[in-house]
Amino acid sequence: MSHNPIRDEFRAGLARGELLVQKCNDCGGLNMYPRHACPHCQSSSLGWQKASGRGVLHSFTVLRMGAPIGFEADLPYALGVVKLEEGVQLLTRLVPDANGDWDSYACDVPVEYVPMSGDSIACQSAAWFRHTSSK
Numbered sequence: 001m002s003h004n005p006i007r008d009e010f011r012a013g014l015a016r017g018e019l020l021v022q023k024c025n026d027c028g029g030l031n032m033y034p035r036h037a038c039p040h041c042q043s044s045s046l047g048w049q050k051a052s053g054r055g056v057l058h059s060f061t062v063l064r065m066g067a068p069i070g071f072e073a074d075l076p077y078a079l080g081v082v083k084l085e086e087g088v089q090l091l092t093r094l095v096p097d098a099n100g101d102w103d104s105y106a107c108d109v110p111v112e113y114v115p116m117s118g119d120s121i122a123c124q125s126a127a128w129f130r131h132t133s134s135k
């Protein structure tokens with residue numbers, strides 16, 4: 001993969017168990033995904049804020065076949081769009097239920113960030129989430 005300092009910073013946060021959201025040092029706006037200039041004020045002075053990790057599942061899909069190249073061995077897996085309580089959205093991986101499926105997931109359920117070990121995110125920069133109503 002090509003060198004990408006912004007993506008690397010996000011991924012390094014995941015490896016530490018932290019979900020990072022880019023924050024503009026000038027206007028305080030939050031950006032997800034991270035970029036080189038603030039979409040609110042065009043500032044290039046951008047930092048990071050640790051997100052709470054809490055949010056709501058906006059939509060999700062379970063992939064059973066037809067994975068992108070490089071992800072075939074992961075099948076089946078679920079991708080979800082999570083809206084964080086900070087107001088930004090990101091594409092995430094969803095932790096399966098105990099039976100290995102995602103039957104208990106539904107749109108608008110509360111979800112939380114699940115820190116993963118560095119190994120499991122080594123080849124991808126996705127954050128993992130699970131819904132919080134099952135516990």
Ligand SMILES: [Zn+2]
Nearest residue numbers: 024027038041
């Ligand atoms: Zn800004």
